[in-house]
Amino acid sequence: MFANRRTQSSIPSYIVLILLAIFALAPLVILAMNSVKSTPEIGRNPIGLPENVLFENFTEAWEEGNYAVTTRNSIILTVSTIAGTLTIAGLAAFALARLKLKGANLIAFYFLVGTSVPAQLFMIPLFFVWREIGLVNTHIGLIIIYCALYAPFATYLLRSYMVALPEEFVEAAKIDGASNWHVFRHIIMPLSWPGFLTAGLVIGLNVWNEFLFAVTFLPGTENRPIATSLFAFQQRFGRDWGLTSAGSVIMVLPIIVLFLLLQRRFIEGLTQGGLKA
Amino acid sequence: MTYSSQAATSPRAAKWLSALGRWAFVLPVLLLNLVVVVIPSVAGLAVAFTDWTGYNVPNFVGLANFQRLFQDEIFFLALKNNLVWTVMFLTAPIFVGLLGAYILSTIRHGQMFFRVVYFIPYVVASVVNTQMWRQLLNPRVGIGPLLAERGITFLDFPIFGTRETSLFGVAFVDAWHFWGFLVVLYLSAMSAVDVELYEVARLDGASRFQQFRFVTLPSIRPTLVFTILMIIIWSSTTFDYVYMLTAGGPANSSELMSTYLYDNAFSRFDAGYAATIGMMMSLWVALAVAGFVYLRRRGWEI
Structure with missing residues (x-):
C-alpha cells in the first residue's frame, strides 16, 4: 500500500523536477x-x-574576438595556476596531515581569516604595489595572485585525502629511513592523486x-584571458x-563538456570548502 | 634531502632541524598568502585613514574618509542594495534549493541525472551567463516582446535599464546560476538523514510537509546554517553580475559596495576612500563570522 501511494504521488514530484531542469537548461540551449x-x-x-544554421558566427567571433590569442592566454593562466597551487598546497597539506606540526590550529585560523x-x-594596495614592481599586465603577476587565493582551499581539500591514507605505507618507509620529502614525493603524492585531480579541476574552472582580478591586473588587450576579452x-x-x-559558446562549451565527463569530481570539489565559482 | 648530518649534531639541534624541515613544507603557502592577501589587507585598513589617490604619497587625514562616508548618499544606497541582495539570496534560492533537494531525496529514479543538470549553471562563467540573460531579457529581442504578442506584458520593458527593477534583474541572473549549488549541498545533507526517522513520522500520520518540517529541516540544520553564513559573506562582496549588467546604474539604483569601491579605486583615483568602503565590507564579513562563532559557542551543532 505504501509503495503504491508513493508511485502515485511521485508524478507531481517529477513534474516539479522537470520544470526545474528546464529552468536550468533552457537559457543555455537558447x-x-x-x-x-x-x-x-x-x-x-x-x-x-x-x-538556417549559420556557422559563420563562430569563425567571425573567433577572428574579431582575437580568440587565438585569448585562448592561449587563458590556457597559460589556468595551467600555471593549477601547477603552482597544487605544488605549494600539496606540500602544505602533507605537513598538516602527516607531520606533527606545532601550531597547525594557528595555520587553520590564519587560512580562515585570509580567505574571508x-x-x-x-x-587596492596590491594593485599599486604590483604596478610599482612591474607585475601589472603580466601573466606571472596574476598567476601569483591566483595561487595565493586558491592555495588555502586546495590545501584543505588535499589534506582531507592525505589524512585518510593508510598509515602502514608511511610507517614502512620511515623504518627504511626515508626522509619526509621522499615520503611525500614517492608515497603520499601518488596515492592521493584523486585529490590532486579534484583540486586541479576546481582551480582550473575558477581561473x-x-x-574581477583578470580585468584589474590585465587591463591590456594582448595579455587578457577569454573572460575579460x-x-x-x-x-x-x-x-x-x-x-x-x-x-560565449566558445568560452563555455569546453567547460560544460569537461564537467559532464568528470561531474562527480567537480561537484565533490566545488561543494567542499567555501570557494565561490 | 635526507638529514644524514643529524647524527653528528647535538640532539637539541637535531630536533630544531627536524622542526624546521617540517615547517619548510608549509612555508611557501604561508609566505605567498602573506604577501598577496594579509599584508595588502593590513595596508588597505591603514590607507583608509589617508588621502591616497593611488599615485601620490599618502597623507594621514584621520577620520575624514569616515566623515565623508557617513554623509555619502550613494554609499548608503549601495549598503541598502547589499542588504536587499542578501535578503533576496536568503529567500528565493534557499527555498528552491530546499524544494529541489527534498523532492530529489524522495524519488527513486533519476536522482543523479537531475543533480547534474541543476549543477550545470553553477559552472557557467559570469560573463557568459550575463550575455545570455541580457539577450533573454532584452526589450527588443528577448522573451518580453514574445510574451507581449500573446498578451503577457509584465516582462516587456528594459529590466536592467529601469531604476525600480535593475537590482532585482541582476540578482535574478546571479541566482539562476546559484540555486543548483544549494540543491546539491542540501541533497547530500538529506541523504545522511536516518530513514527510520521518516518511517516513524509516517506511522504517526505525518504528511510530506510535516516530515520535511519536523524531520528533514532539523537534521540538515548544520548545512543550512553554513549556506546562510556563506550567502551573507558572499552577498557583501558580490561584483561580477552588477558590473557586467548595469555597472551600478541607472542612476546608482543597482550600485553595490563592491562596484562603488571599484569605481573609486580605479576610475576616480580615490584609493583612500575606496579602502574605507573596503573596511565596511570587512566589518560586514567580521560580524557574520562573529555571529557564527557565537552560535557555535552557544552549543549549536554548526
Missing part, C-alpha cells in the same frame, strides 16, 4: 541555438530553433571563469546577438 542564427533572425525568432577577507580590500567583445558588438552568442 544560447547555443542563437549562436548559429543571424542577428535579424534572432530578432524575429529569439528562442526557437534556427531556420573581501578581495576588494586587499586588491577560466575569473573576472569576451566582456569587451560584448560591449563592442552589443546588438550583434548571433556573434556575441557564438563568442
Whole structure:
C-alpha cells in the first residue's frame, strides 16, 4: 500500500523536477541555438530553433574576438595556476596531515581569516604595489595572485585525502629511513592523486571563469584571458546577438563538456570548502 | 634531502632541524598568502585613514574618509542594495534549493541525472551567463516582446535599464546560476538523514510537509546554517553580475559596495576612500563570522 501511494504521488514530484531542469537548461540551449542564427533572425525568432544554421558566427567571433590569442592566454593562466597551487598546497597539506606540526590550529585560523577577507580590500594596495614592481599586465603577476587565493582551499581539500591514507605505507618507509620529502614525493603524492585531480579541476574552472582580478591586473588587450576579452567583445558588438552568442559558446562549451565527463569530481570539489565559482 | 648530518649534531639541534624541515613544507603557502592577501589587507585598513589617490604619497587625514562616508548618499544606497541582495539570496534560492533537494531525496529514479543538470549553471562563467540573460531579457529581442504578442506584458520593458527593477534583474541572473549549488549541498545533507526517522513520522500520520518540517529541516540544520553564513559573506562582496549588467546604474539604483569601491579605486583615483568602503565590507564579513562563532559557542551543532 505504501509503495503504491508513493508511485502515485511521485508524478507531481517529477513534474516539479522537470520544470526545474528546464529552468536550468533552457537559457543555455537558447544560447547555443542563437549562436548559429543571424542577428535579424534572432530578432524575429529569439528562442526557437534556427531556420538556417549559420556557422559563420563562430569563425567571425573567433577572428574579431582575437580568440587565438585569448585562448592561449587563458590556457597559460589556468595551467600555471593549477601547477603552482597544487605544488605549494600539496606540500602544505602533507605537513598538516602527516607531520606533527606545532601550531597547525594557528595555520587553520590564519587560512580562515585570509580567505574571508573581501578581495576588494586587499586588491587596492596590491594593485599599486604590483604596478610599482612591474607585475601589472603580466601573466606571472596574476598567476601569483591566483595561487595565493586558491592555495588555502586546495590545501584543505588535499589534506582531507592525505589524512585518510593508510598509515602502514608511511610507517614502512620511515623504518627504511626515508626522509619526509621522499615520503611525500614517492608515497603520499601518488596515492592521493584523486585529490590532486579534484583540486586541479576546481582551480582550473575558477581561473577560466575569473573576472574581477583578470580585468584589474590585465587591463591590456594582448595579455587578457577569454573572460575579460569576451566582456569587451560584448560591449563592442552589443546588438550583434548571433556573434556575441557564438563568442560565449566558445568560452563555455569546453567547460560544460569537461564537467559532464568528470561531474562527480567537480561537484565533490566545488561543494567542499567555501570557494565561490 | 635526507638529514644524514643529524647524527653528528647535538640532539637539541637535531630536533630544531627536524622542526624546521617540517615547517619548510608549509612555508611557501604561508609566505605567498602573506604577501598577496594579509599584508595588502593590513595596508588597505591603514590607507583608509589617508588621502591616497593611488599615485601620490599618502597623507594621514584621520577620520575624514569616515566623515565623508557617513554623509555619502550613494554609499548608503549601495549598503541598502547589499542588504536587499542578501535578503533576496536568503529567500528565493534557499527555498528552491530546499524544494529541489527534498523532492530529489524522495524519488527513486533519476536522482543523479537531475543533480547534474541543476549543477550545470553553477559552472557557467559570469560573463557568459550575463550575455545570455541580457539577450533573454532584452526589450527588443528577448522573451518580453514574445510574451507581449500573446498578451503577457509584465516582462516587456528594459529590466536592467529601469531604476525600480535593475537590482532585482541582476540578482535574478546571479541566482539562476546559484540555486543548483544549494540543491546539491542540501541533497547530500538529506541523504545522511536516518530513514527510520521518516518511517516513524509516517506511522504517526505525518504528511510530506510535516516530515520535511519536523524531520528533514532539523537534521540538515548544520548545512543550512553554513549556506546562510556563506550567502551573507558572499552577498557583501558580490561584483561580477552588477558590473557586467548595469555597472551600478541607472542612476546608482543597482550600485553595490563592491562596484562603488571599484569605481573609486580605479576610475576616480580615490584609493583612500575606496579602502574605507573596503573596511565596511570587512566589518560586514567580521560580524557574520562573529555571529557564527557565537552560535557555535552557544552549543549549536554548526
